Amino acid sequence: LAKTTQPISMDSYEGQEVNITCSHNNIATNDYITWYQQFPSQGPRFIIQGYKTKVTNEVASLFIPADRKSSTLSLPRVSLSDTAVYYCLVGDPNSNSGYALNFGKGTSLLVTP
Amino acid sequence: KAGVTQTPRYLIKTRGQQVTLSCSPISGHRSVSWYQQTPGQGLQFLFEYFSETQRNKGNFPGRFSGRQFSNSRSEMNVSTLELGDSALYLCASRRTGAQETQYFGPGTRLLVL
Numbered sequence: 001l002a003k004t005t006q007p008i009s010m011d012s013y014e015g016q017e018v019n020i021t022c023s024h025n026n027i028a029t030n031d032y033i034t035w036y037q038q039f040p041s042q043g044p045r046f047i048i049q050g051y052k053t054k055v056t057n058e059v060a061s062l063f064i065p066a067d068r069k070s071s072t073l074s075l076p077r078v079s080l081s082d083t084a085v086y087y088c089l090v091g092d093p094n095s096n097s098g099y100a101l102n103f104g105k106g107t108s109l110l111v112t113p
Numbered sequence: 114k115a116g117v118t119q120t121p122r123y124l125i126k127t128r129g130q131q132v133t134l135s136c137s138p139i140s141g142h143r144s145v146s147w148y149q150q151t152p153g154q155g156l157q158f159l160f161e162y163f164s165e166t167q168r169n170k171g172n173f174p175g176r177f178s179g180r181q182f183s184n185s186r187s188e189m190n191v192s193t194l195e196l197g198d199s200a201l202y203l204c205a206s207r208r209t210g211a212q213e214t215q216y217f218g219p220g221t222r223l224l225v226l
Contacts, residue, residue, distance in 0.1 A: 034214065043117070043203045043217025044156070087156070103148070103156035 004088045009108040018075045020107050022088030025069050030092040033064060033071045038085045038106070047086075048073070075109075083111045115140065117206050117218035125224045131192040134221045138185050138206030145187040146215060147179060150201040162187055163209070191223075199225045 005023040012018045024033070032051050036044035048055055050062040050071070061074040075082060087106040118137045126132050138145050146169075147159040158171040162181035179189045185206075191198055201222050205215035 038156075041201070041220070041222070043205070043220055045217070046214040049214060103158075105155040 004090055004104055006086075006088050006104070006107045008105065009110070011110050011112065012078055014079055014111055014113055015077050018078050018082075018109060018111075020073045020075075020086055020088075020109070021070060022073070023070045024088070024090045027068050027090050028092065031090045032092070033062065033068075034089045034091075035060070035062065035073045036087045036089065036103070038087065044087060044103070078109075078111045080111050080113065082109065084109060117204055117216055119202075119204050119218040119221050121221060122219065123222050123224075125226065126194050127226050128194055128196060130194050131190065132194060132223060134189045134191075134202055134204075134223075136187045136189070136204030136206075136218060138187070138204075139216055142206035142208050142216075143185050144207045144209060145181055145185065146205045147187070147189050148203040148205065149173070150203060150220070151197075151199070156203070159189070194225045196225050199223060 003026060032049055034049040035047045037047050038044040048057055048060050048062045050064050052064050052068060055062045063072045085106040085108050087103045089103060117139055120135045124132060136145055144161060144163045146161040148156050149159055150156045159173055159177055160167055160171060160179050161169040162179060165181045165183060176192045179187060181187045201220045203217055203220045205217045207215045
């Protein structure tokens with residue numbers, strides 16, 4: 001499984017754009033990059049997934065450079081309710097041996113007024 | 114569609130006892146994965162079951178075991194509980210594979226005294 005590295009914590013003010021970068025130097029050809037969000041005492045919630053270039057949905061954007069050794073989750077105009085832990089994961093969801101998600105410790109985002 | 118459900122939500126046990134946790138996946142989902150979350154180690158993968166077979170396993174001792182039934186419901190068992198087993202145990206389900214994301218339940222919080 002590819003190892004990921006992301007900042008332990010980040011702070012932001014309401015209304016700002018937040019970019020969280022994740023490094024995954026050993027990403028394999030068939031690996032996808034997935035981001036999850038977790039609030040205290042709840043299970044993680046899927047945010048976005050991508051393979052290369054840029055992916056956008058109603059919640060966030062995911063930027064993946066050509067070498068795929070890193071990715072950046074972009075949250076536009078954050079609000080207080082975006083305070084959570086964000087996990088970057090890399091893995092092959094099509095693997096016949098299963099799909100083990102290594103969450104690591106994630107990035108704890110604190111949004112303040 | 115109902116989400117992933119886990120029972121019980123909270124549990125207190127003493128050292129040396131054993132515990133069984135239950136997870137009901139989203140209807141139609143055949144893959145169930147289990148995770149342990151602690152403040153010190155973060156969110157760690159335990160194992161994944163698909164069609165009643167364990168197809169992936171994390172790095173946990175044999176005291177941690179699981180099974181899946183024909184209706185895709187899954188149970189996780191921890192024998193000879195240790196204080197360090199106190200954690201939030203999360204279950205996640207997905208249909209099969211093919212870039213499908215996992216949907217997490219609310220978790221079972223286990224306290225070992």
